[in-house]
Amino acid sequence: MTGDSSQKLFKVVFILGPPGSGKGTCCHAIQKNHGLIHLSAGDLLREERQREGSEVGALIEAHIRNGTIVPVEITCMFQAMRAAGDSAKGFLVDGFPRNQDNLDGWKRQMSGKVDEKFVLFLTCPTDDCIKRCLNRGEGRSDDNEESFRKRIDTYNSQTLPIVEFYKKQGLVREVNSGRPIEQVLEDVERVFTEAGF
Numbered sequence: 001m002t003g004d005s006s007q008k009l010f011k012v013v014f015i016l017g018p019p020g021s022g023k024g025t026c027c028h029a030i031q032k033n034h035g036l037i038h039l040s041a042g043d044l045l046r047e048e049r050q051r052e053g054s055e056v057g058a059l060i061e062a063h064i065r066n067g068t069i070v071p072v073e074i075t076c077m078f079q080a081m082r083a084a085g086d087s088a089k090g091f092l093v094d095g096f097p098r099n100q101d102n103l104d105g106w107k108r109q110m111s112g113k114v115d116e117k118f119v120l121f122l123t124c125p126t127d128d129c130i131k132r133c134l135n136r137g138e139g140r141s142d143d144n145e146e147s148f149r150k151r152i153d154t155y156n157s158q159t160l161p162i163v164e165f166y167k168k169q170g171l172v173r174e175v176n177s178g179r180p181i182e183q184v185l186e187d188v189e190r191v192f193t194e195a196g197f
């Protein structure tokens with residue numbers, strides 16, 4: 001799809017859901033099957049935090065441990081999409097937009113540049129999410145009970161209203177991810193097929 005004759009619109013699917021609900025796991029499978037590019041806002045922030053000489057590394061780490069959301073000027077998803085090139089079939093934008101500041105920044109930067117296909121919204125009971133995070137085994141500094149509680153509070157108070165915003169536009173596709181992964185992926189695959197991917 002094209003906007004004007006010179007600019008191709010970026011096809012985007014947002015992936016939202018509570019911490020540990022399986023966003024990254026689903027993106028990994030979908031990316032493989034459909035040739036889409038997976039961009040996780042959390043992964044991009046962790047990468048920047050690790051970059052030698054980063055001026056915002058300490059600030060990012062403080063937000064990650066506190067389960068709060070980094071200002072959108074730092075979480076620059078557009079830059080990452082551009083860097084991925086326009087040969088991409090589309091992008092799986094994982095864990096973004098996570099609050100009103102993310103959404104406002106996204107609109108400021110992306111208006112007229114993206115084709116927002118839908119929001120894949122994963123739902124999962126908190127008890128399952130915490131077990132998954134505590135057993136993830138990736139050494140993340142926020143995979144502990146205290147950070148998890150803060151992340152889930154932020155999710156409930158700041159991310160769910162963003163899901164509501166997209167629901168009102170009829171863009172939300174909900175999948176219950178509190179089930180065995182094979183069943184989750186079957187439903188996720190169906191959602192993508194129905195959307196023409």
Ligand SMILES: Nc1ncnc2c1ncn2[C@@H]1O[C@H](COP(=O)(O)OP(=O)(O)OP(=O)(O)O)[C@@H](O)[C@H]1O
Binds near residue numbers: 017020042095179181
């Ligand atoms: N359906 C499932 N059943 C059991 N375990 C799962 C399922 N989906 C994902 N997991 C496991 O749960 C952990 C968290 O999954 P994942 O990293 O995909 O979640 P996430 O939503 O990206 O979390 P975060 O928001 O913290 O990045 C991983 O160890 C993953 O292997």
Ligand SMILES: Nc1ccn([C@H]2C[C@H](O)[C@@H](COP(=O)(O)O)O2)c(=O)n1
Binds near residue numbers: 019042067095098
């Ligand atoms: N849009 C985003 C996404 C992530 N972060 C920070 C705060 C999160 O708790 C942390 C981990 O994200 P995840 O890997 O769980 O998606 O990264 C943010 O500030 N803004």
Ligand SMILES: [Mg+2]
Binds near residue numbers: 023
């Ligand atoms: Mg993740």
